[in-house]
Amino acid sequence: MNWQPQTWHGNGHSMMVYRVGQGHAQPVFVWAHGWGQNAHCFLPLMHDMQGMGQHVMIDFPGFGQSPPPPQAWDVSQYADCVAEALNSAGINGPLVWVGHSFGCRVGVHVAAKKLLPLQHMFLLACPGLPYARPLIKQIKLSAKRIIMRAARVLPHNFPLRAWLREKLGSADYQQAGVMRPTLIKVLQDDLTSLVPRILCPTTLIYGDADIETPPAIGKKFCALRPKTRLHELQGYDHLTILTDARFQVSRIVRENVKGLVE
Incomplete structure (x- = not known):
């Protein structure tokens, strides 16, 4: 692939943008990665x-x-940043947004x-x-939240506070480092109030083995925006939907953008 990396500079921040493809070929696919990942997570699918x-x-x-x-x-600021970067680079329609996890949040705001x-x-x-979780998961989640809130009143150097963070915090939370305040936001x-405001055709793709973002979220999305298409891919989880399921995902994308390709 012929990569064209470019650093875009905004008001006090910057973002790396990679472009593949020449001329005025359409559509322009915008690939938006998940939390803790980067643009390269889409390489198998992009191929x-x-x-x-x-x-x-x-x-x-x-x-x-x-x-x-x-x-x-917050997510809204990420959406503003991406829009400003693409507009300033002259990257305009027709645009097709392909997002994974956190990249979906940003796409919904956009x-x-x-x-x-x-x-x-x-x-x-x-x-x-x-979305509606099984009762046992609701109980566990409520207990975790209560304990984590209680831990906040402990001194920062208190050993129990660090131990509770390590045991109860998610992997993303533990690895967030300087990005932890952003992760919390x-x-x-x-997205409940934003989903009904989406005008462009929208297709949801979930792995039925995804326990981080289960298909139940997609069903809630469709209830808020009935014209949405929902695909559940059998046997894939939150990450393998990008790799092992890439052929199914690319087929779904191709079938839905045929009229945009020039």
């Missing part, structure tokens, strides 16, 4: 999409080759607020909506 339009892959601020944002950001001229949005393992982001 199956070569020859279709242009491709723009981004390292969100704080990931890959992009430095962290100047302060804790679409609902009409920040970019999206013609289709593909959301893989989309989080951000409350991201996890608090509820």
Whole structure:
């Protein structure tokens, strides 16, 4: 692949943008990675999409080759950053957004607020909506939250506080480092009010073995926006949907963007 890396500089922040493809080929695919990942997580899937339009892959601020944002950001600020970067680079429609996990959150904000001229949005393992959990999971989650809140009153150097963080915090939380305040804002982001405002065609893809973002979230999404298409791929989880399921995912994408390809 002929990569064209470019560092975009905004107001006090910057972001690495990779472009693949020449000329005015359409559509332009925008690949938005998940939390803790970077643009390269899409490489297996992108290999199956070569020859279709242009491709723009981004390292969100704080990931890959992009430095962290100047302060804790929420999802809306990430959406504004991406829109500003693509607009300033002259990357315009028709755009097709392909997001995974956190990248789905950003895409929903972009679409609902009409920040970019999206013609289709593909959301893989989309989080951000409350859903009905089994009772035992609800009890465990409530207990964890109570303990974590109680731990906050302990002194920062108190050994028990660090131990509780290690035992009860998610892998993302433990590995977030300087991005932890941003992660907290991201996890608090509820997409319920934004989903009905999405105008572009939207396709959801979930692995039925995904326990981080189960297909139940996709069903809630469809209830909020009935025109949404939902695909459940058998035997794949939160990460293997990007790799082992790439042939199924690329087929779904190809079938839905045929009319946009030039």
